[in-house]
Amino acid sequence: MAADEPVPAGADPWLALARHTPARIALGRVGASLPSAEVLRFGLAHAQARDAVHRALDLAACAGALAAATGLPAQVVQSQAPDRATYLRRPDLGRRLAPAHAATLAMASPPPDLAVIVADGLSALAVEAHALPLLVRLRRALADLHWAPLVVAGQGRVALGDEIGERLGARLALILIGERPGLSSPDSLGAYLTYAPRPGRSDAERNCVSNIRPAGLDYPRAAHTLAWLVREALQRRVTGVALKDESALRLLDGAAAAPDAEAD
Template identity: 60%
Template sequence: MAIDLRAFTNARVALGRAGHSLPTAELLRFQLDHARARDAVHQALDPCHLPPHVLLRSAALDRATYLRRPDLGRRLSSDSAGLLAPGEYDAALIVADGLSAVAVERHARPLLAALLPKLEGWRLPPLHVVLQGRVAIGDEIGQRLGAALVVLLIGERPGLTSPDSLGIYLTWAPRAGRTDAERNCISNVRPEGLDYALAAHKLHFLMQEARARRLSGVALKEDALLL
C-alpha cells in the first residue's frame, strides 16, 4: 500500500515530477513560499500587536541597515539605553522583531499569556520590545536593567514552510559578549510547531533551573516532563 508522506509533514517531499522538472503546481507553490519568506524578513514590526511595553531600538536605524549590519542589531541605540530603569529583577522579558516580524505579531502575545501566570512571585521589569534587534541585544538590556536572567522572544529566520517561527533565548547573568553556548534556545514556537502551552512549560522549567543552578547554556539541559 502506497503511503502519502505529505500527510505526515509540511516538508517538501514527494513532489512528483514533470519530465526533468517539478510539476507546475509545485513550482508555483515553491515560488509563493519563497516570496512569503522574503516578505517576512523585510516586514516591519507593528508594536500595537504586543502587550503594554517599553519600546526600544537597536543601533540599526532601518531594516536595510539591520540586514546588512548584524552587529548593529546586537546593541542598543544611545537614546534607547537611556530608557532603561535598573532594578533588582529576577528576570527580564524582551521581545525583538529579529528576522520575522510576522512571527512576533502572531505568537508573542499568546506565548506571554501562557507564561506569565507561571511567574507569580518573580520580580520582573516592564516588557521591553526592540525594533531591529538580534539575539545578543538581550544581553545588553538585561545587564543594564540589573536582571539576573533574560528571556528574549524573537522572530526566527523564515523557512519555506515556516515564515512565522518564534524563537526563545534564555541567558543567565546577561552581559555584553555572551556567546550562544551560554544560552538555551526553544525554537519553532507556533501552532504548527511547538504550541504555546508546551513552550511556556519548557521555558518556565529552564527559568527555574537557571535560577537554582545560576547558569544557562550547554550546562543546562532541558529535561522537563511533558504536560
C-alpha cells in the same frame, strides 16, 4: 489523501512520509521537471519568507498589547541599526542599543528575576502572531517571580537581550524573537534565555527554544519548557550548555503539571 488512508499499491513510497511533514518530498514530476502546481507553491513560499524578513513590526502597538495582556509596563527601544536594510547588512548593529534608547533603561530595585524582551528579529510576522499568547501563558506560569518591565525592541538580534537585561539589573534575560523564515515556516518564533546577561555572552551560554508556533512547538508546551528552564536557571545559576532541558522528563514522571491546553 488523508493521513490515515493507506498508500495505494505501486504509489511513490515517499507519499506516506509526506503526510507527516511540510518538507518538500514526493512532489511528483512531469517529464524531467516538477509539476507546475509545485513550482507555484515553491514560489509562493519563497515570497512569503521574503515578505516576513522585510515586514515592519508596529512596536508601539505590540508594546501596548503586551502590557494590556500581562499587566506589566512595556517600553519601546531601538538597536543601533537605523533601518531594515542596514539591519540585514550589519548584524552587529542589531546586537547593541542605540545610545538614546540605552539611556532610557534604568536598573530596577530590587533586581528582577526575569527581564523579557520582544524583538522583531528576522520575522515580525512571528512576533505579531505568537509573542502575546506565549507570554500570557509564561506570565501565568511564573507569576511568583519578580518581572522587569517588558521591553519591545526594533531591529533587534538575539544578543540585544544581553545589554537590555544588564541595564535592567535582571538575573535572567529572555528574548522572544522572530526566527529566520524557512520555506514552510515564515512565522517561527524563537526564545533565548541567558543567566547574568551582559554584552559579550556567547550562544553557548544561552538556552534556545525554537519553532514556537501552532504548527511547530505549540504555546502550552513552549511555555512549560521555558518556565522550567527559568526556574532551573535561577536555582542553578547557569544557562546554556550547563543547563540541559529535562522538562519533558518531569512531565513523564508526573513531577510537573501537564501544560495548559486552554486557548486564549
